Amino acid sequence: xxxxxxxxxxxxxxxxxxxxxxxxxxxxxxxxxxxxxxxxxxxxxxxxxxxxxxxxxxxxxxxxxxxxxxxxxxxxxxxxxxxxxxxxxxxxxxxxxxxxxxxxxxxxxxxxxxxxxxxxxxx
Numbered sequence: 504x505x506x507x508x509x510x511x512x513x514x515x516x517x518x519x520x521x522x523x524x525x526x527x528x529x530x531x532x533x534x535x536x537x538x539x540x541x542x543x544x545x546x547x548x549x550x551x552x553x554x555x556x557x558x559x560x561x562x563x564x565x566x567x568x569x570x571x572x573x574x575x576x577x578x579x580x581x582x583x584x585x586x587x588x589x590x591x592x593x594x595x596x597x598x599x600x601x602x603x604x605x606x607x608x609x610x611x612x613x614x615x616x617x618x619x620x621x622x623x624x625x626x
Contacts (some may be wrong), residue, residue, distance in 0.1 A: 520588075525539075601615040
């Protein structure tokens with residue numbers, strides 16, 4: 504079992520930067536691949552970026568590529584999402600997720616989820 508807690512979501516203006524954190528507890532953090540998802544009001548949960556167990560492999564949704572950076576620190580059991588040049592369309596609840604072997608980008612590929620943190624970007 505893995506427990507995940509996100510933090511760092513706030514209200515910011517467009518163009519600003521923000522860093523989200525996801526702290527894991529329970530089983531060995533480094534055993535799990537992780538990912539960030541987001542869900543805007545009235546929309547489905549959207550894949551944002553995954554990261555493998557070591558942090559050596561990442562990828563990004565086209566909508567955030569070049570602006571967001573996913574990383575992890577296994578010594579601190581923490582994953583991060585650095586978000587730069589934020590846009591109003593980035594407004595959403597951001598979730599972190601974990602799985603020992605995610606099979607794709609769908610939310611169903613991940614077994615463990617945090618409660619989410621709200622990011623609001625004003626224009």
